Amino acid sequence: MKTFNDILxxxxxxxxxxxxxAQAADESVLLAMEEAxxxxxxxxxxxxxxxxxxEIAGKLALDLSEYKIxxxxxxxxxxxxxxRVISRGEGDVLVKGMIPSADLLHAVLDKEAGLGRGRILSHxxxxxxxxxxxxxxxxxxxxxxxxxxxxxxxxxxxxxxxAFDVAHRLGIESPIAAILCALETVNPSMPATMDxxxxxxxxxxxQITGGQVEGPLALDNAVSEEAARHKGIHSPLAGxxxxxxxxxxEAANIxxxxxxxxxxxxxxxxxxxxxxxxxxxxxxDSARNKLYSIALGSLVR
Amino acid sequence: MKTFNDILxxxxxxxxxxxxxAQAADESVLLAMEEAxxxxxxxxxxxxxxxxxxEIAGKLALDLSEYKIxxxxxxxxxxxxxxRVISRGEGDVLVKGMIPSADLLHAVLDKEAGLGRGRILSHxxxxxxxxxxxxxxxxxxxxxxxxxxxxxxxxxxxxxxxAFDVAHRLGIESPIAAILCALETVNPSMPATMDxxxxxxxxxxxQITGGQVEGPLALDNAVSEEAARHKGIHSPLAGxxxxxxxxxxEAANIxxxxxxxxxxxxxxxxxxxxxxxxxxxxxxDSARNKLYSIALGSLVR
Numbered sequence: 001m002k003t004f005n006d007i008l009x010x011x012x013x014x015x016x017x018x019x020x021x022a023q024a025a026d027e028s029v030l031l032a033m034e035e036a037x038x039x040x041x042x043x044x045x046x047x048x049x050x051x052x053x054x055e056i057a058g059k060l061a062l063d064l065s066e067y068k069i070x071x072x073x074x075x076x077x078x079x080x081x082x083x084r085v086i087s088r089g090e091g092d093v094l095v096k097g098m099i100p101s102a103d104l105l106h107a108v109l110d111k112e113a114g115l116g117r118g119r120i121l122s123h124x125x126x127x128x129x130x131x132x133x134x135x136x137x138x139x140x141x142x143x144x145x146x147x148x149x150x151x152x153x154x155x156x157x158x159x160x161x162x163a164f165d166v167a168h169r170l171g172i173e174s175p176i177a178a179i180l181c182a183l184e185t186v187n188p189s190m191p192a193t194m195d196x197x198x199x200x201x202x203x204x205x206x207q208i209t210g211g212q213v214e215g216p217l218a219l220d221n222a223v224s225e226e227a228a229r230h231k232g233i234h235s236p237l238a239g240x241x242x243x244x245x246x247x248x249x250e251a252a253n254i255x256x257x258x259x260x261x262x263x264x265x266x267x268x269x270x271x272x273x274x275x276x277x278x279x280x281x282x283x284x285d286s287a288r289n290k291l292y293s294i295a296l297g298s299l300v301r
Numbered sequence: 302m303k304t305f306n307d308i309l310x311x312x313x314x315x316x317x318x319x320x321x322x323a324q325a326a327d328e329s330v331l332l333a334m335e336e337a338x339x340x341x342x343x344x345x346x347x348x349x350x351x352x353x354x355x356e357i358a359g360k361l362a363l364d365l366s367e368y369k370i371x372x373x374x375x376x377x378x379x380x381x382x383x384x385r386v387i388s389r390g391e392g393d394v395l396v397k398g399m400i401p402s403a404d405l406l407h408a409v410l411d412k413e414a415g416l417g418r419g420r421i422l423s424h425x426x427x428x429x430x431x432x433x434x435x436x437x438x439x440x441x442x443x444x445x446x447x448x449x450x451x452x453x454x455x456x457x458x459x460x461x462x463x464a465f466d467v468a469h470r471l472g473i474e475s476p477i478a479a480i481l482c483a484l485e486t487v488n489p490s491m492p493a494t495m496d497x498x499x500x501x502x503x504x505x506x507x508q509i510t511g512g513q514v515e516g517p518l519a520l521d522n523a524v525s526e527e528a529a530r531h532k533g534i535h536s537p538l539a540g541x542x543x544x545x546x547x548x549x550x551e552a553a554n555i556x557x558x559x560x561x562x563x564x565x566x567x568x569x570x571x572x573x574x575x576x577x578x579x580x581x582x583x584x585x586d587s588a589r590n591k592l593y594s595i596a597l598g599s600l601v602r
Contacts, residue, residue, distance in 0.1 A: 129563050145483070149483075149490055149491055180555055181551060181554075182446075182450075182550040182551045182553075182554035182555070183554070189450055190450055190550070190551075192551055218554060218555075218558060219554070219555045219558035219559060219562065220558045220561070220562055223562060223563075227562075227585070230584075230585050231585070246551075246555065247551045248551070248552075249483040249491070250481070250482060250483045250491075250493055250547075250549070250551075250552045251549075251551045251552040251555050252483075253482075253483035253484070253519060253520070254481055254483070254519075254520045254547065254552050254555070254556050255555050255556065255559050257519060257520035257521045258520060258556055258559040258560065258563070258564065259559065259563055260521070261520065261521050261524060261525060261528075262430050262524075262559070262560055262563070262564035262566070263559065263563035263564040263565075264564075265563070283531075284521075284528070284531050284532070
């Protein structure tokens, strides 16, 4: 897969995924689900008050006859109800509706009724950067710009593993993860560089599987073979990253927004690590971006 | 000033600055100084072995008759000798030649013979981002991508102050600094957001002067008023940043390289906080980038 249209086509060919929307009484979420449904990507299950959902659908002139609606006992129960639908085997992808992300993730991580499988949940962004043809013509994945604030070494290993899982579903058979730091040497006064060295070795020793890991790398020598050569980095992986692993949420989030706002990148995002993928689109996301994220969820399910 | 040509013109109008090059026996440094000299921006003073400098100049067919050469007692003395030239009042800008940055900064920060003035040294990058016309048509400054690894709150305040000083020399009378975080709310589990709130208040209270400070802000609502409105941020400063202050060296360096490698930005960089500005260009920098950095040094002197 080379483009977002490839992702849409692959999701469509796979058949509509059962998207369970937690608290669906929201215009922008309903519009996104309708577009995904019409595109053959989603078979939506709307969790929320039927009266409220129908009122909004009425305003949007949406026909809900193809939609399944599940009413929770109360508004506060919407996230837990959506999780139950999935636990019963009736849903493939969880979609955040009109509730705070924290509430949805709380229900997902509930020890008894939740969807956890003992691995950290992490966010993976999938980007196409217009200017990046100079370096590469492929998807670039970035993690974790949304969930893990300051991950420990074992958490970073799981974050890499989660990203490998997404990369495989995009057809990247042996993805290369670059562990980003401020520079490419191990520096005891920069703990991120020591974590990076450990993660690279963990992949060599089979403690992380499904791809290759290189680090510490600065961003330039992660994505540009020329920059890596210039720095005298002798590694067959340097400059060839499929996945950029940031040291913490600040670096990841700032890079994420830099790619979108300064580099004009197109993006889809997803949370992985639970039993099903989770789509956490926000109101600020474009309709196109939401559709891509739902399609990505379908591929990763 | 709106473009890098404006910076070159202003530096030229100001008259050549006396650039003291620590360890000048290096092709790329000599070429950069020659271009700056011909452009009327620099009046170079080369510190290093005369024999070595002349040998390289010969290969490059450079006429050194307009250059002053100062020989240190030994190679290891080059940085200290360059600092002494400036301490004697014979130089305006310190330029790194063929020595490690750490060695140069060590000489600059020497308690007795150095050029410190009790303020943190910090790196300020000045960017023009091609795609950023959507948001702004101005220089964007970014700090600190090179020196302070994990600055404390008081250090961050000095870093902001240093950046304000640079902004003023670029004609930005009341610069706005955005303290970047992963989000725009104060979150006790993200210390960077608490530092950001403190820095904003410190500027309100006159503990930081010469500009305005807003934070915490995510990158999108730092540079885009539309994004700030979308997030419901009620601040006359949000979306209008002249200066981006990253929480640590990783976030700053990754953003720095993202702007250059993904967004195609043009950049000049300088270290401020000492008695004179310091130009730390590296071999990987383009000739144009080096010239802009020297001109920036001339403006900031």
